[in-house]
Amino acid sequence: MAASSRLPLHTVALASSPSPSHPTFFCKINNGAKFPYKSNLPNTIIHRGRSWKDSSTIKKSHLNNSPIVSSSDHWGIWAALLAAATFGLWSEKTKIGSMVSAALVSILVGLAASNLGIIPHDAPAYSAVFRYLLPLTIPLLLFRADLRQVIRTTGTLFLAFLLGSVATIVGTTIAFLMVPMRSLGPDNWKIASALMGSYIGGAINYVAISEALGVSPSVIAAGVAADNVICALYFLLLFTLASKIPPESAKVTDADSSCPESSKNKLSVLQMATAIAVSFSICKTANSITKTFGIQGGELPAVTAIIVMLATFFPSFFRHLAPAGDLFALVLMQVFFAVLGASGSLWNVINTAPSIFLFAFIQVTVHLVVILGLGKLFRIDRKLLLLASNANIGGPTTACGMATAKGWGPLVVPGILVGIFGISIATFVGIGFGMLVLRHI
Numbered sequence: 001m002a003a004s005s006r007l008p009l010h011t012v013a014l015a016s017s018p019s020p021s022h023p024t025f026f027c028k029i030n031n032g033a034k035f036p037y038k039s040n041l042p043n044t045i046i047h048r049g050r051s052w053k054d055s056s057t058i059k060k061s062h063l064n065n066s067p068i069v070s071s072s073d074h075w076g077i078w079a080a081l082l083a084a085a086t087f088g089l090w091s092e093k094t095k096i097g098s099m100v101s102a103a104l105v106s107i108l109v110g111l112a113a114s115n116l117g118i119i120p121h122d123a124p125a126y127s128a129v130f131r132y133l134l135p136l137t138i139p140l141l142l143f144r145a146d147l148r149q150v151i152r153t154t155g156t157l158f159l160a161f162l163l164g165s166v167a168t169i170v171g172t173t174i175a176f177l178m179v180p181m182r183s184l185g186p187d188n189w190k191i192a193s194a195l196m197g198s199y200i201g202g203a204i205n206y207v208a209i210s211e212a213l214g215v216s217p218s219v220i221a222a223g224v225a226a227d228n229v230i231c232a233l234y235f236l237l238l239f240t241l242a243s244k245i246p247p248e249s250a251k252v253t254d255a256d257s258s259c260p261e262s263s264k265n266k267l268s269v270l271q272m273a274t275a276i277a278v279s280f281s282i283c284k285t286a287n288s289i290t291k292t293f294g295i296q297g298g299e300l301p302a303v304t305a306i307i308v309m310l311a312t313f314f315p316s317f318f319r320h321l322a323p324a325g326d327l328f329a330l331v332l333m334q335v336f337f338a339v340l341g342a343s344g345s346l347w348n349v350i351n352t353a354p355s356i357f358l359f360a361f362i363q364v365t366v367h368l369v370v371i372l373g374l375g376k377l378f379r380i381d382r383k384l385l386l387l388a389s390n391a392n393i394g395g396p397t398t399a400c401g402m403a404t405a406k407g408w409g410p411l412v413v414p415g416i417l418v419g420i421f422g423i424s425i426a427t428f429v430g431i432g433f434g435m436l437v438l439r440h441i
Helices: 055-061 074-091 095-100 102-115 124-141 147-153 156-178 187-198 203-213 217-241 269-293 299-313 315-343 346-377 382-394 396-405 409-436
Strands: 024-028 034-038 044-047 050-053
Touching: 074 095, 074 102, 074 124, 074 315, 095 102, 095 217, 102 217, 102 315, 102 346, 124 203, 124 269, 124 299, 124 315, 147 299, 147 409, 156 187, 156 346, 156 382, 156 409, 187 203, 187 217, 187 346, 187 409, 203 217, 203 299, 203 315, 203 409, 217 315, 217 346, 217 382, 217 396, 269 299, 269 315, 299 315, 299 409, 346 382, 382 396, 382 409, 396 409
Parallel strands: none
Antiparallel strands: 024 034, 044 050
């Protein structure tokens, strides 16, 4: 990764080796340590599976098809990324934006900006997002992941959610056998694993699995685009199936009715600062563990494991930080989606999205058939099965929304909790099943 000393999140100084054909670059981090990065391509640095041109190559590229905002213009790059993220969040207030989701809007804005030559496809800032902001997001999202509370309070809904997770695994296997997506090359089983994680937990699991397995940005962006269409159609089907189920007679309390993103608690500066400090500390601990034991690609799973354990053993402290964590995580995820779009090729997204869409369509169709079939076998109320399926496919927020909209007041909090449980386990399930099963099919 090439960067100049002006990059605020990852300060790096470069010195090239005397070999012109296969250069070695020494990245000098803030503490003075130097780490060599070798590449088989001239003037290229390899970082976490991605290649970045060094400053001399970037200068030469200015002669031809240079973007308006150069990769060395760190203020300009960060301004563009945050603008795309903000526009995505604002778009959800519009009719079209609410239909396609803020995530997809930010991806499309980033994709358009890079393909129109406004911002570059490669930049040190993008690597900083993958390296720092993505791991930071995971603890912020999981401050509510108290597994003891999930098991204690969700009852039969928890069993329905587990059945839905099994249904997703079955659906993934059948879909991969029918649509192996061979045109994606080695990314085929990886994106299948990421989608499986998404349909057990949520978007953060999709991102974490994709990053851990090294999926290319264009394929990730195409997967998000396909997933958004699938989810919109699937939620419409779920509400149709639930149309004849009456609302619950019991009324939900104010505390129960608040979904994670819509918490009405007034946030204090101390609460927000503590949330960020704790998240950074967890990421540092996970980074140290993976370096000590030499676990490649294990940083994001390690971050997930640490925050789930801490939230389970110290639930009151982390529940207090959760509203601040939700807000920070929402913004950081939008920046990540903007980077995904900016890193992608429009042509690649158009070419890869149809096969991923067909795969995901079969995946969720089998999921629905299996969860309803198993639910009937175990004599579980259909209302619980539909809500559990919603939590599987969409996560805690959409489960909360469905329970609230249908008037199932007593199921609002259990729906959120099983969704959070899904996020807690989905990264491990997706990576494990992908490496042990999917890549050998």
